[in-house]
Structures are given as C-alpha cells and as structure tokens.
Amino acid sequence: MTHKPSAAAKVRACALAGGMALMATVAVGGPQPCGQSMANPVPEVWVTVGIGQAFCLSLPPTLRRRPMRSKDSLSGEFEGAGMQLMFDYGAYSSPLTEFANEAPRIEAITVDGQKAKLVSTAGMTAVHVPATGARQALTVIVRYSDEGVQPQALQIVRAIRFTTTN
Numbered sequence: 001m002t003h004k005p006s007a008a009a010k011v012r013a014c015a016l017a018g019g020m021a022l023m024a025t026v027a028v029g030g031p032q033p034c035g036q037s038m039a040n041p042v043p044e045v046w047v048t049v050g051i052g053q054a055f056c057l058s059l060p061p062t063l064r065r066r067p068m069r070s071k072d073s074l075s076g077e078f079e080g081a082g083m084q085l086m087f088d089y090g091a092y093s094s095p096l097t098e099f100a101n102e103a104p105r106i107e108a109i110t111v112d113g114q115k116a117k118l119v120s121t122a123g124m125t126a127v128h129v130p131a132t133g134a135r136q137a138l139t140v141i142v143r144y145s146d147e148g149v150q151p152q153a154l155q156i157v158r159a160i161r162f163t164t165t166n
Helices: 097-102 147-158
Strands: 010-017 020-027 046-050 055-059 064-066 072-079 083-090 105-111 114-121 123-130 137-144
Touching: 055 083, 055 097, 055 147, 083 147, 097 114, 097 123, 105 123, 105 147, 123 147, 137 147
Parallel strands: none
Antiparallel strands: 010 020, 020 046, 046 055, 064 072, 072 083, 083 137, 105 114, 114 123, 123 137
16 A cells, blocks of 8 residues: 655745756655655655756755756755765766775665665765666765764665666
8 A cells, every 4th residue: 555645744845956946855754755765764854855857865954955057967065964965967977086095985885776886985975876778877975074974974875766767
C-alpha cells in the first residue's frame, strides 16, 4: 500500500535562481519525493530539493541556496550551519582529481544504483558520479570546519537520487 503525505504534511516552496527552477518539498512520514531510498535514510526534518530535472538532494534544513550562475552545466551552492555544499551536473563535472595532493581517502560507492567515487579529506567529503547514457556527470562537494559534521556530509552524498534515466 502506498502512503501519500497529506497536503497539510507538505510544505512546497519554489524559487527562481539563475534561470533554474528550484523545488523544495518537506514531507512528514510516508515515502519521500524524488525516490529516496530506504537503504540511505535521512532524518525526517531534512528537506528534499529537486535540482532542475536532473537529481534531488536531501539536506539539513539549515542549508540555504546561494545564487550562482553557470554557462555549461547545472551548478549551485548551499550554505549554513558550518557546512557548504557545491554541485555541478554537466559534461565537465570534476572527477575530483584536484584533491590528489591532499592525501584523500578514496572509496568506490554506489549512489542511486550508479557507480561513484567518494573522496574524503580533512574538512571535505565529495562524490563524483560519471555520466552514463543520457545522464550527465555529477560532482557534489561538501566542505565543513568541524569534523563532527562528516557523518551528515556522508548522508547527503549517499542520499542523492537521480530523476533522469540512464
């Protein structure tokens, strides 16, 4: 049986930022929008943000979108509570090789069923999901000054959901 959150349980906000529509949905209970996986649950108070027609991020409610313009990709930034998240979805999305000199911890993971590379250094957790089929590459970088935030950063990158097909 599918449970749909009632209209009273949803808060929807739309904003136009840099020519991109942003849809944020907070749902209390039941299945989450954007196909959140039960394998990578996030706290109920987190907000699910649809990024264009490409993917969704589940974020702590303290993160706020900062305006950003991009010419050749879908990119953006969120900031708040000692954390900064940047994303780039496009043909030239970084494969995260720029962190090679920082003695990173590199791990092969799966993000929404797609092979991905997780890169961690002091104060940074990032993921790169290579392009497959019709879907562009995605890089999400989360920076933080307090290492106690790293578990949240890992939850964010593991909970990414693609809305486009492969």
